[in-house]
Amino acid sequence: MSDSHAGLQTTPSQTVGPFFSFGLVWPDGPFVVPEGTPGAVRIGGTVYDGAGAPVPDAVVETWQADPDGRFDHPDDPRGAVRWKDFRGFGRSATDPEGRYSLLTVKPGPLPAAGGGREAPHLNVSVFCRGMLVRLVTRIYFPDEEANAEDPVLTSIEEARRATLIAAIAGSEPPVTRPRGYRFDIHLQGEHETVFFDL
Template structure:
């Protein structure tokens, strides 16, 4: 009897992210009940618009005063209440993620200007060997019109970085490819 061997499907990375990277309170940048806290929720979608169920979304942000509790903050590290500044959430079976946070303050630029309030986002997912990096901006910020990152982008691309307001906070889908692909940065 001759056995026919087949090729194992290629998989460059994972799906280990949802197993090894998240921790229980990872989606809480601030504790539940923090004044001004809201949720940012969305989905990670592949090029066909299908959910990516084994991704991890990380957020890193300034506190409401635009400061970081980190030695690299040129104005000095500052601790704001129980704010940790960092969140990590695995996507569920439908590709959904969510973090509880507060709105960050604007950040100074090296030339005396200001960046609009935003969250820095890293995405880890199957088939991607390095993290993908993007940002989430808020739709109700006048400072978006002068943000050096947003204004450097084509208006259609700019729209992929702005969350939508919802009753619970904000909604932000991350699209890996295709129509309305999220802008990713080479950092």
């Protein structure tokens, strides 16, 4: 390097966005299954920043197995299986109050590496301004006995496991609306959601 460049430093990285609604959102995104699918559940919540304020321009993505614990994907070692109109993938932008919502079905358990089973869960990615990479977490269900034996959930400090378990939100009027689960995502702070380093 010449003397004229000796004092130069690397240009700092830039943060992502905010451009999510322009490039990442599409009308069918929050529908992992079509409206009216028997057994459909709604999963939603609020994305909060480290100060506890809602994040109005985040994107929440989910990837999950079908109710039989199978994937319509060539990487499933048991073979790809298509379950009705299930897509396996969902994407929801947050609204001005930081809320997201997805319509899906509860997944089945999965075989775990080395034997055993993983409890039903959704894999979640969170994208938002100020982050260079996505954050990855999971949503588990509160009414699953299999949670007690899930190798990922049980590897986490017991006091923090609750940040990965959704709360039952109940049915919403009118009665025809699907049962719901609430899962808030805290990016930082006292109630920070557990995120995985992948």
